Amino acid sequence: DTEVTQTPKHLVMGMTNKKSLKCEQHMGHRAMYWYKQKAKKPPELMFVYSYEKLSINESVPSRFSPECPNSSLLNLHLHALQPEDSALYLCASSPWGDSNQPQHFGDGTRLSIL
Amino acid sequence: AQSVTQLDSQVPVFEEAPVELRCNYSSSVSVYLFWYVQYPNQGLQLLLKYLSGSTLVKGINGFEAEFNKSQTSFHLRKPSVHISDTAEYFCAVSERTGANNLFFGTGTRLTVIP
Secondary structure (H helix, E strand, C coil): CCCEEEECCEEEECCCCEEEEEEEECCCCCEEEEEEECCCCCCEEEEEEECCEEEEECCCCCCEEEEEEECCEEEEEEECCCHHHCEEEEEEEECCCECCCCCEECCCEEEEEC | CEEEECCCCEEEEECCCCEEECCEEEECCCEEEEEEEECCCCCEEEEEEECCCCCEEECHHHCEEEEECCCCEEEEEECCCCHHHCEEEEEEEEECCCECCCEECCCEEEEEEC
């Protein structure tokens, strides 16, 4: 069983919809991450939160808006997405933001944009 | 800047045979090295990591990897594979002095044939 829980597992939305992806961990980790993974490709980092503050934004379009309400929760708000945004969105966490710490991944939300 | 090369996109191997998945990296700074496995419809799971010390590291599920600094390689090996090892395997690096920004290779699909 994964210790990082992502909901929903699947999401289908139109280009004009607004939806949110949710990620939760109860391991006491203080760094959390969003990745985007296209089919048959490696994950690509989107955002990093460290101690509930956004520390890395990898030039992600503004139609993706992250939020970290507390140390256990990470949201990704979606608005006006494009068909090319269809992908698996993975959340991960680590004890804090040091680069020697493995990241723990959730099972992802598979997003389809109509 | 760093790059990770996994030359073999697909590796078929018979059950109980040995396997080696190759990973080479390039970086202008020192890095930490990781191998992750992704089973179908799941997130990524850490197999093993090299931080420092002994260049031979052992991980979960009988996997091991050897860090070779002169060849900038971190190949993954298992002496006898099982059907359950069928999955996608990603090699990843993070900069020692940077944030926990994982950079993944393109992945190797391991298929174990009964």
